Amino acid sequence: MRDVSKQVAFITGGSKGIGRGVAQALVAAGMRVCVTGRDEATLAASVAALAAAAPDGAADQDPAAFGAIADVRDPAALEAAVESAVARYGGIDLVVANAGVGRFGSIVELTPEAWHEVIDTNLTGVFNTVKATLPALLASSGLLVTIGSLAGANFFAGGSAYNASKFALVGFTQAIMLDLREHGVRVSTIMPGSVATHFSGREPAPEDAWKLQPEDVAEAVLYLARSQARALPSKIELRPSRPKRA
Numbered sequence: 001m002r003d004v005s006k007q008v009a010f011i012t013g014g015s016k017g018i019g020r021g022v023a024q025a026l027v028a029a030g031m032r033v034c035v036t037g038r039d040e041a042t043l044a045a046s047v048a049a050l051a052a053a054a055p056d057g058a059a060d061q062d063p064a065a066f067g068a069i070a071d072v073r074d075p076a077a078l079e080a081a082v083e084s085a086v087a088r089y090g091g092i093d094l095v096v097a098n099a100g101v102g103r104f105g106s107i108v109e110l111t112p113e114a115w116h117e118v119i120d121t122n123l124t125g126v127f128n129t130v131k132a133t134l135p136a137l138l139a140s141s142g143l144l145v146t147i148g149s150l151a152g153a154n155f156f157a158g159g160s161a162y163n164a165s166k167f168a169l170v171g172f173t174q175a176i177m178l179d180l181r182e183h184g185v186r187v188s189t190i191m192p193g194s195v196a197t198h199f200s201g202r203e204p205a206p207e208d209a210w211k212l213q214p215e216d217v218a219e220a221v222l223y224l225a226r227s228q229a230r231a232l233p234s235k236i237e238l239r240p241s242r243p244k245r246a
Helices: 017-028 040-053 075-089 112-122 124-140 160-183 214-226
Strands: 008-011 032-037 065-069 094-097 143-147 186-192 235-238
Touching: 008 017, 008 075, 017 032, 017 040, 017 094, 017 214, 032 040, 032 075, 040 065, 065 075, 075 124, 094 124, 094 214, 112 124, 112 160, 124 143, 124 160, 143 160, 143 214, 160 186, 160 235, 186 214, 214 235
Parallel strands: 008 032, 008 094, 032 065, 094 143, 143 186, 186 235
Antiparallel strands: none
């Protein structure tokens, strides 16, 4: 497995949930991380926690993490965040396109506003992230990971907007994987099942113990980052090993 210490990661939606769990694992592995988020207070708290997770002595040489306010729906804000990361750390080796939202309910009640929020964040937001980070990834022959969902392969009632965004995200990721491997950039998508996070405004609770945890997704990201450059696991489906039965 490759040594990823001293590499640089850029993570969207890194202030909580899966993004924060991934950032913590990467910092603990010796990487330097830029995390983006929309809420300044939440982002600052995440960066402080990441600094505490850095290996002894790492923060003395270079800050282990910093935050950049950016909504993935805003290409200019993303480009500014990427420029800040490159200016601070000298480049980007790993991009984790994680930012996402969920709005659920029957198509009968689904509003155009909710539809656009989900599609513009979960799909167009990933496109914006790829376009903003691609020059840095091409320069480093880096790795791009999108955080999809098993909802990108399994549809369900009340999930029309979310299913559409994640089905499209899987197709988008696999297509650009074929585009970018010709340029030395590896691309993969991780498709988790149920994860115990604050997703969709919900607080994780003890009864969620059967679900995947953010650190489980983080381990998959680290596996991809540490894999030899000649190997390309282009899609990882990640499920709870003992799902809760109705």
